[in-house]
Amino acid sequence: MKILSILAVATFMFLQYCKQNRNTSSQKSENMNDTTQTEHYTFELSNKVTRQKVTFKNRYGIMLTGDLYLPKEQGTGPLAAIAISGPFGAVKEQSSGLYANQMAQRGFAALAFDPSYTGESGGEPRAVASPDINTEDFSAAVDFLGIQKNIDRKKIGIIGICGFAGFALNATAIDKRVKAVATTSMYDMTRVMSKGYHDIVTLEERTKILEQLGEQRWKDAEAGTFASGAILNPEKLKGDEPQFVKDYHDYYRTPRGYHERSLNSTGAWNATNALSFMNMPILTYIKEISPRPMLLIAGEKAHSRYFSEDAYTMAAEPRELIIIPNAVHVDLYDKVNIIPFDQLNTFFRENLK
Known part of the structure; x- marks a missing residue:
């Protein structure tokens, strides 16, 4: 059995490898470039907001690329700030933007x-994810925000979407500079990759996966390169896929959410991407987010709802779980009439002070 045939139940929607990406340089916002008209975004920029491209390094020396959004009416004092990333395999021109x-x-x-190794951010090889490095990416974003003259470093929070919701919680647990954390359509990527949806992968199946990943490493070592995994989000569906797969397709493979740099829109992770997720549970220390507040948001009909509910149960106060009526997982990617932005605003207003 091929590696990805066993992993399919856990990673069906995580498409990813786009043959692009340029490394960028510079650490300060003074070198930011205006991206309001020159790039492809899946949403319209508000006329109340400016957007500027920025770059910054994480603790591993990887140059990350982001877009800094600022209100045109900033008032007189330094701003509270929020670092945002996700979904897993997406780019900043999609949901996080x-x-x-x-x-x-x-x-x-x-x-x-x-995140590292994807989109316009640096890192080689491409199409790789890491529980450690992607957690660090959030802290690097906090670094960047906290050294800007117009931002109050004591008022920084983070939002994680989908797979990056788990990394956001992990980052908040260890990075005490983060004052509040919110997640939407949360996935715990280490859990789903190592155990499958609803933890159905058996020890025997897990052992086979690890053996096959090891065999793939031999092949990669002999070839001197890293093989790409199977494309899991084809341009056209057969019609008999699970509904959540159809929902992902409706976002990533249509004009609604397609982006040429998004791994979820164009390809697959490399074949051994799952390795570091197999024995590094990222929510072990979730209770240590307390006494800082946590807000978890999930769709009532989302296949991923249980991740948010379980995280809520594991966490300590103060915490809040919001279930959006009738919403599926991808509704919280871009449906601004469904995503509770006013509640997110209230949450961060009350806790970033």
């Missing part, structure tokens, strides 16, 4: 960024 655009309209500085 939409969220940043919305939060900037409400008066926050908001940074939407591409």
Whole structure:
């Protein structure tokens, strides 16, 4: 059995490898470039907001690229700020940028960024994810925000979407500079990759997966390169896929959410991407987010709802779980009439002070 045939139940929607990406340089916002008209975004920029491209390094020396959204009416004092990333395999021109655009309209500085090894961010090889490095990406975004003259470093929060919701919680647990964290359509990527949906993968199946991943490493070592995994989000569906797969397709493979740099729109992770997720549970220390507040948001009909509910049960106070009536997982990617931005605004207003 091929590696990805066993993993399919856990990673069906996580498409990814786009043959692009340029490394960028510079650390300060003074070198930012205006991206309001020159790039493809899946949403309209608010006329109350400015957007500027920025770059910054994480602790591993990888250059990350983001878009910094600022309210045109900033007032006199430094701004509270929010770092945003996700979904897993998406880029800043998709959901995270939409969220940043919305939060900037409400008066926050908001940074939407591409994670390491994807989008416009650096890192080789491409199409790789890591529980450690992607957690660090959030802290690097906090670094960047906290050294800007117009931002109050004591008022920084983070939002994680989909798979980056789990990384956001993990980052908040260890990074005490983060004052509040919110998640939408949460996935715990280490859990779903190592155990499958609803933890159905058996020890025997897990052992086979690990053996096959090891065999793939031999092949990669002999070839001197990293093989790409199977494309899991084809341009056209057969029609008999699970509904949540159809929902992902409706976002990533249509004009609604398609972006040429998005792994979820164009390809697959490399074949051994799952390795580091197999034994590094990222929510082990979720209780240590307390006493800082946590807001978890999930769709009532989302296949991923249980991740948010379980995280809520594991966490300590203060915490809040909001279930959006009738919403599926991808509704919280871009449906601004469904995503509770006013509640997110209230949450961060009350806790970033």
